[in-house]
Amino acid sequence: AEVVIVRDQEEAGALVAGAIVDLITRKPDAVLGLATGSTPLATYRALANRIAADGVDVRGVRGFALDEYVGLPAGHPESYRAVITREVVEPLGLTPELIRVPNGDPDGIEHAGADYEAAITAAGGVDIQILGIGRTGHIGFNEPGSSLASLTRVKTLTEPTRIDNARFFDSIDQVPMHCMTQGIGTILRARHLTLLAFGEAKADAIAAAVEGPVSANQPGSAIQLHPHTTVLVDEAAASKLQ
Ligand code: F6R
Numbered sequence: 001a002e003v004v005i006v007r008d009q010e011e012a013g014a015l016v017a018g019a020i021v022d023l024i025t026r027k028p029d030a031v032l033g034l035a036t037g038s039t040p041l042a043t044y045r046a047l048a049n050r051i052a053a054d055g056v057d058v059r060g061v062r063g064f065a066l067d068e069y070v071g072l073p074a075g076h077p078e079s080y081r082a083v084i085t086r087e088v089v090e091p092l093g094l095t096p097e098l099i100r101v102p103n104g105d106p107d108g109i110e111h112a113g114a115d116y117e118a119a120i121t122a123a124g125g126v127d128i129q130i131l132g133i134g135r136t137g138h139i140g141f142n143e144p145g146s147s148l149a150s151l152t153r154v155k156t157l158t159e160p161t162r163i164d165n166a167r168f169f170d171s172i173d174q175v176p177m178h179c180m181t182q183g184i185g186t187i188l189r190a191r192h193l194t195l196l197a198f199g200e201a202k203a204d205a206i207a208a209a210v211e212g213p214v215s216a217n218q219p220g221s222a223i224q225l226h227p228h229t230t231v232l233v234d235e236a237a238a239s240k241l242q
Pocket of ligand 1: 036
């Protein structure tokens with residue numbers, strides 16, 4: 001992977017936003033792979049600013065979120081459908097019908113994974129995938145032990161991940177136990193991966209992803225199997241790289 005050390009999230013956001021604007025200019029119906037969580041927020045802000053400043057036509061842009069909680073009531077403000085609408089679709093001015101999020105409704109969960117895979121394939125695949133990484137080393141919600149060939153399916157969230165995500169809920173009891181997530185195999189099919197990480201809490205996960213052995217015990221290490229990966233990290237997240 002190409003590792004770019006940035007000053008801060010804003011600098012990383014500007015770089016990724018620039019790459020996405022170039023892509024949309026070449027391909028107005030580009031397919032974006034969208035992460036949630038805190039890490040990509042500066043990128044989404046930078047992208048919204050660039051789109052407004054340059055008058056980029058984004059009406060044809062398509063998108064696929066990485067994951068969704070299972071079992072939150074429809075319209076819950078912390079469902080990733082709601083987060084993607086609030087942080088991405090609305091500020092960027094994307095066409096809501098073209099932005100997909102995995103279906104976390106327990107009703108129909110048996111075919112939700114296969115449906116999502118089919119939708120990504122029908123769209124021609126993801127052009128650029130934005131990724132964060134968890135303290136546990138997860139990408140998407142593929143926790144340690146996830147097959148490197150996995151596709152979109154239901155997974156159980158680990159306790160450290162539920163603790164980390166409790167900040168978005170009133171208490172940890174409200175953090176769902178399960179999610180629907182793109183698999184590592186799904187993520188690896190995107191044409192360009194951009195992995196972002198900021199802060200010391202991510203340093204071990206970044207070192208394992210970039211320099212560790214490729215292993216299902218460190219899902220982030222799967223990026224080493226991809227021919228076109230850019231890792232954007234601040235000094236703190238880079239601090240355990242050799
Ligand atoms: C989010 C996702 C996760 C997060 C990771 C980091 O869609 O799939 O892998 O990217 O948990 O979360 P933050 O950015 O909140 O530290």
